[in-house]
Amino acid sequence: MEKTRKTTLSDVAALADVSPITVSRALRDPEKVSPDARARITLAIAQLGYVPNPAARALASGRTDVVGVIIPSVSNNVFADVMRGIYDGLQDSQLGVQLGTTRYAPSTEEQLVRVFLSQQPAGLIVAGHDQSPGARALLERADCPVVQIMEVGPQPIDLVVGLSHYQAARDGAQHLLDSGYRAPAFLGAQMDPRSQRRLAGFRDCLIAAGLGGDDPVVTTPEPSSVSLGCRLFADLIATRPQTDAVLCNNDDLALGVLFEAQRRNIRIPDRLGICGFNDHEMMSAAEPPLTSVATDRYEMGRAAILQIRDRLAGRGQPRGHAIDLGYRLVPRRSTARVTP
Amino acid sequence: MEKTRKTTLSDVAALADVSPITVSRALRDPEKVSPDARARITLAIAQLGYVPNPAARALASGRTDVVGVIIPSVSNNVFADVMRGIYDGLQDSQLGVQLGTTRYAPSTEEQLVRVFLSQQPAGLIVAGHDQSPGARALLERADCPVVQIMEVGPQPIDLVVGLSHYQAARDGAQHLLDSGYRAPAFLGAQMDPRSQRRLAGFRDCLIAAGLGGDDPVVTTPEPSSVSLGCRLFADLIATRPQTDAVLCNNDDLALGVLFEAQRRNIRIPDRLGICGFNDHEMMSAAEPPLTSVATDRYEMGRAAILQIRDRLAGRGQPRGHAIDLGYRLVPRRSTARVTP
DNA sequence: ATCATGGATGACAGCGCTGTCATTCGTCAA
DNA sequence: TTGACGAATGACAGCGCTGTCATCCATGAT
Numbered sequence: 001m002e003k004t005r006k007t008t009l010s011d012v013a014a015l016a017d018v019s020p021i022t023v024s025r026a027l028r029d030p031e032k033v034s035p036d037a038r039a040r041i042t043l044a045i046a047q048l049g050y051v052p053n054p055a056a057r058a059l060a061s062g063r064t065d066v067v068g069v070i071i072p073s074v075s076n077n078v079f080a081d082v083m084r085g086i087y088d089g090l091q092d093s094q095l096g097v098q099l100g101t102t103r104y105a106p107s108t109e110e111q112l113v114r115v116f117l118s119q120q121p122a123g124l125i126v127a128g129h130d131q132s133p134g135a136r137a138l139l140e141r142a143d144c145p146v147v148q149i150m151e152v153g154p155q156p157i158d159l160v161v162g163l164s165h166y167q168a169a170r171d172g173a174q175h176l177l178d179s180g181y182r183a184p185a186f187l188g189a190q191m192d193p194r195s196q197r198r199l200a201g202f203r204d205c206l207i208a209a210g211l212g213g214d215d216p217v218v219t220t221p222e223p224s225s226v227s228l229g230c231r232l233f234a235d236l237i238a239t240r241p242q243t244d245a246v247l248c249n250n251d252d253l254a255l256g257v258l259f260e261a262q263r264r265n266i267r268i269p270d271r272l273g274i275c276g277f278n279d280h281e282m283m284s285a286a287e288p289p290l291t292s293v294a295t296d297r298y299e300m301g302r303a304a305i306l307q308i309r310d311r312l313a314g315r316g317q318p319r320g321h322a323i324d325l326g327y328r329l330v331p332r333r334s335t336a337r338v339t340p
Numbered sequence: 341m342e343k344t345r346k347t348t349l350s351d352v353a354a355l356a357d358v359s360p361i362t363v364s365r366a367l368r369d370p371e372k373v374s375p376d377a378r379a380r381i382t383l384a385i386a387q388l389g390y391v392p393n394p395a396a397r398a399l400a401s402g403r404t405d406v407v408g409v410i411i412p413s414v415s416n417n418v419f420a421d422v423m424r425g426i427y428d429g430l431q432d433s434q435l436g437v438q439l440g441t442t443r444y445a446p447s448t449e450e451q452l453v454r455v456f457l458s459q460q461p462a463g464l465i466v467a468g469h470d471q472s473p474g475a476r477a478l479l480e481r482a483d484c485p486v487v488q489i490m491e492v493g494p495q496p497i498d499l500v501v502g503l504s505h506y507q508a509a510r511d512g513a514q515h516l517l518d519s520g521y522r523a524p525a526f527l528g529a530q531m532d533p534r535s536q537r538r539l540a541g542f543r544d545c546l547i548a549a550g551l552g553g554d555d556p557v558v559t560t561p562e563p564s565s566v567s568l569g570c571r572l573f574a575d576l577i578a579t580r581p582q583t584d585a586v587l588c589n590n591d592d593l594a595l596g597v598l599f600e601a602q603r604r605n606i607r608i609p610d611r612l613g614i615c616g617f618n619d620h621e622m623m624s625a626a627e628p629p630l631t632s633v634a635t636d637r638y639e640m641g642r643a644a645i646l647q648i649r650d651r652l653a654g655r656g657q658p659r660g661h662a663i664d665l666g667y668r669l670v671p672r673r674s675t676a677r678v679t680p
Numbered sequence: 681a682t683c684a685t686g687g688a689t690g691a692c693a694g695c696g697c698t699g700t701c702a703t704t705c706g707t708c709a710a
Numbered sequence: 711t712t713g714a715c716g717a718a719t720g721a722c723a724g725c726g727c728t729g730t731c732a733t734c735c736a737t738g739a740t
Contacts, residue, residue, distance in 0.1 A: 008696055019720050024698060034718060051458040055404070056696030058395035059725050066438070074414070074423040083414040087441050096455070098406070099439050101427050115436070118391040226622035255622065262627040282566035282595065287602040348726055359690050364728060374688060396726035399695050 007048045015044035027052065058120065065094045067123045067308060068116035072104045072192065076224070078250070078278060078297050079127070082149065085301025086125070093309060095122055102127075104192055110135040117142055123308035125301075129153045129160070130193040145311040147304040151194055152324045159311075160322035161303045163295060165194045168327040170201030172247050172275050172293045177209055179335045181245035181273045185216035187232045187257065188249035189224035195249050198277065202247055216240055224249070229256015230263075237264075245273035245335070251280040254290055258334070274334040288333035296325050347388045355384040367392065398460065405434045407463045407648060408456035412444045412532065416564070418590070418618060418637050419467070422489065425641025426465070433649060435462055442467075444532055450475035457482055463648035465641075469493045469500070470533040485651040487644040491534055492664045499651075500662035501643045503635055505534045508667040510541030512587050512615050512633045517549055519675045521585035521613045525556035527572045527597065528589035529564035535589050538617065542587055556580055564589070569596015570603075577604075585613035585675070591620040594630055598674070614674040628673035636665050 013020040018037050026033045026041045033041070044050070058064045069086060071079045086097060098121070100112040109126070113135045116124060123145040131139065139146050139157045151162040176184040186202045188195050199217065206212050218236045222228055229252060236243055248254040254276030258268065266272050268288055276283055279294030303323055310316040353360040358377050366373045366381045373381070384390070398404045409426060411419045426437060438461070440452040449466070453475045456464060463485040471479065479486050479497045491502040516524040526542045528535050539557065546552050558576045562568055569592060576583055588594040594616030598608065606612050608628055616623055619634030643663055650656040 006696090010696085020696090021698080021720060022718085025719085028698090032718075037718085051454060053399070053696055054459050055395045055398035056725090057698075059393070059399050059727085060696075060698040062698095062725075064395070074427065075417075075420045077415075077417060077420065080415045080417065080420050087414065097439055099437055114391060119394050226625040230625050252622075256625055259625050259627040282592075285566040285570050285596055285599050287599040346726090350726085360726090361690060361728080362688085365689090368728090372688075377688085393726055396695090397728075399697085400726075400728040402695075402728095 006053070007050045008053075009050075011048055012041065012044045012050050015048065016040040062120055064120055064122060066096045066098050066119065066121050067125060067305065068098050068100065068112075068119070068121045069125045070100045070102060070109060070112050070116065071127045072102050073223075074099070074101055076190075077252075077280060081297035082127075082301035085298040085303075086305050087301075088298075089302040089305030089309070095305075095309070104190070106130075106132040106135070110138070113138050120144070122312060123147065125149055125304050125308070128193055129156070131157075145308045145316065147307050149300050149304045151197075152322050156320055156322055158319050159304075159307045159317060161300050161307065161325065162322075163325050163327050164197075166197045166201040166204075168201065168293045168295065169198035169247065169277065170205045171327070171329055172277065173202045173205035174209075175291070175329050175331065176245045176247060176273055176275055176335060177205070177211075179245075179269075179273060179331075180337045181335075182211075183216065183240075183242050184245040184247055184273070185218065185236055185240060185243045186247050186249070187229065187236065187253050188217070188219035189222055189228050189232070189253060190249075191219050191221055195219075198249060216243060219249075224252045226252050226256040226259070229253035230260040231256075233257040233260045237266075244271065245275070247275050247277075249277055251276040251278050251283055251290070251292055254292065254334075255282065255286065258286060258290060269334050269337045273337060279328075279330050283330075284332065286334075291332045291335040292330055294328040294330050299325055346393070347390045348393070349390075351388055352381065352384045352390050355388065356380040402460055404460055404462060406436045406438050406459065406461050407465060407645065408438050408440065408452075408459070408461045409465045410440045410442060410449060410452050410456065411467045412442050413563075414439070414441055416530075417592075417620060421637035422467075422641035425638040425643075426645050427641075428638075429642040429645030429649070435645075435649075444530070446470075446472040446475070450478070453478050460484070462652060463487065465489055465644045465648070468533055469496065471497075485648045485656065487647055489640050489644045491537075492662050496660055496662055498659050499644075499647045499657060501640050501647065501665065502662075503665050503667050504537075506537045506541040506544075508541065508633045508635065509538035509587065509617065510545045511667070511669055512617065513542045513545035514549075515631070515669050515671065516585045516587060516613055516615055516675060517545070517551075519585075519609075519613060519671075520677045521675075522551075523556065523580075523582050524585040524587055524613070525558065525576055525580060525583045526587050526589070527569065527576065527593050528557070528559035529562055529568050529572070529593060530589075531559050531561055535559075538589060556583060559589075564592045566592050566596040566599070569593035570600040571596075573597040573600045577606075584611070585615070587615050587617075589617055591616040591618050591623055591630070591632055594632065594674075595622065595626065598626060598630060609674050609677045613677060619668075619670050623670075624672065626674075631672045631675040632670055634668040634670050639665055 009020045009023050013023045023041050026038050102109040110132050121144055125147045127150050129148050146158040148160045152160055218232050246257055254274050257274050261268055261272055274290055276290050276292035279292035283290040283292045349360045349363050353363045363381050366378050442449040450472050461484055465487045467490050469488050486498040488500045492500055558572050586597055594614050597614050601608055601612055614630055616630055616632035619632035623630040623632045
């Protein structure tokens with residue numbers, strides 16, 4: 001296989017009988033080139049199969065068309081939905097994505113921020129607002145739009161798209177109380193900062209309801225899974241048989257609770273209420289359908305990209321702008337207790 | 341905020357009192373630099389907070405440290421597992437990932453291949469072996485390692501890590517027959533090429549068993565989901581009430597079938613056997629636990645990256661090398677019929 | 681002492697593109 | 711007719727790094 005030199009701007013320019021600069025302009029800013037020249041250039045590009053070299057462009061212009069995305073994990077389906085939103089938001093743009101995963105380690109996150117920023121990205125999307133001081137300093141100094149997603153909170157670095165996990169979980173807990181449950185518990189895995197705030201919302205709800213003496217919480221740092229939901233629920237009722245409802249940190253756990261309850265012939269919703277978090281598609285399909293606090297992960301990703309695109313187009317929101325996508329409690333049969 | 345010029349190799353060189361070339365070498369090939377100089381350079385780098393410019397490196401060397409990954413979708417948890425394997429395989433390497441999603445569209449895939457190749461990646465990972473002729477031609481001409489994942493098949497482009505979906509599904513169907521089911525059906529969504537081959541395996545198994553007269557298959561091009569499993573199963577038993585088992589194209593559908601069967605009080609496994617595909621973690625947690633054909637998506641991603649790393653290190657496998665990760669039938673209660 | 685050897689280092693040019701001017705030319709108002 | 715103006719185009723230099731050679735010097739064999 002012959003090592004054929006790649007065709008360059010100059011090749012195109014020669015064929016189209018213009019200067020390389022004009023070709024460059026025709027590519028980036030077609031308006032600025034006469035229709036005549038533009039046509040010849042387009043033809044030449046097609047004939048030569050020319051593809052621009054992004055490294056050269058990046059070096060010369062100090063910009064790339066890549067948006068860096070830094071999330072804790074790809075195998076968490078919350079982030080899968082976010083990514084889908086990001087890719088959809090990218091449609092009809094020149095932008096690409098570079099993805100990094102932190103595995104929930106702040107030091108890894110900081111390193112990724114450093115690496116990504118060194119590539120002079122068009123924008124950066126990071127999950128959460130619990131960056132290490134170092135990472136935060138880097139991001140504040142970044143000369144590209146930075147979007148913190150997942151969560152709204154104090155002191156945004158630049159742009160924010162998220163929701164209040166505290167409030168969402170607090171409302172979920174309140175829903176359990178409103179449905180007549182008197183001894184709700186919290187089940188949590190992978191207790192990242194957002195999970196911690198959900199837990200705080202749960203606790204405050206109980207305190208506000210005068211049920212604060214106890215702390216019916218079972219958590220683990222393990223990654224979340226359906227099986228883990230089974231195990232945590234088993235632990236929970238072993239130590240607190242009086243529990244009559246569970247607020248789960250996410251839907252996987254809720255599904256595990258459902259299965260474990262079925263195994264033990266615990267009747268849902270009468271003997272046990274179940275509320276998940278996120279409202280993954282499967283929640284409505286389950287038997288009984290499972291109540292959950294719906295979050296719009298897809299829109300979170302999509303909105304983040306659109307914020308960046310707006311900024312790049314010069315009509316973006318100012319630094320500090322936050323979009324609160326909110327949440328929605330979706331009551332289903334799993335908490336529809338007939339007699340309190 | 342002052343636009344501070346980034347520190348460059350020359351700045352480091354000046355501080356360390358060596359030439360820029362030596363700094364460059366110290367970074368890429370520390371062995372070739374004297375310990376003395378290396379120490380001064382390391383110190384200077386730390387003092388200046390120097391971070392190399394990957395665009396400049398890419399332009400000068402014609403190489404990048406980025407592996408392109410082209411998959412159909414990120415929200416399919418099969419690919420989420422693959423991605424996790426990829427990121428784990430990347431540990432302790434300089435490599436990064438650029439991810440593109442095709443949305444199951446061959447034209448999008450071809451375009452992504454073109455764009456990614458223009459970035460002169462360190463390697464490329466693509467899902468499946470049903471690339472368009474154009475994409476295939478580009479990949480064959482690529483001067484970087486190319487790994488086709490998910491599936492083993494004829495005429496590999498370069499390297500392959502996968503399994504035979506045909507055989508895996510055929511074994512799944514055979515398991516249903518061996519368990520005493522006489523009228524198994526196939527449920528499929530998002531009928532991509534791999535799903536088609538699974539379906540073919542199912543059909544051939546039935547034919548081989550003398551049950552080929554009929555074609556008990558319900559499929560849809562819609563993306564897979566648990567709810568869709570419910571609906572497809574409802575359709576199935578409406579048109580073919582005699583069905584006594586289902587082989588599902590994936591685990592989401594299987595879970596949907598379970599829920600729908602529960603809703604209709606169809607007893608599992610006696611009245612209905614359920615077999616999924618992939619053996620997602622939730623399958624073992626379900627009640628009853630669900631039989632599935634296990635595939636090692638994680639290892640698929642990991643092995644793909646390791647193949648690329650080996651190649652880059654000069655000790656890789658030759659073109660055409662394929663790794664068949666196989667599959668494993670995991671029988672559980674959902675197909676454990678007591679009386680055939 | 682002399683020369684070949686190889687490790688360490690450096691000079692030079694250039695990767696392909698774009699920012700910043702400068703230049704050309706046609707058009708229109710005065 | 712003239713000058714001013716703006717659209718279209720081009721020349722030049724340089725982004726930060728690396729490939730390819732060339733150079734230097736200590737070492738050990740002769």
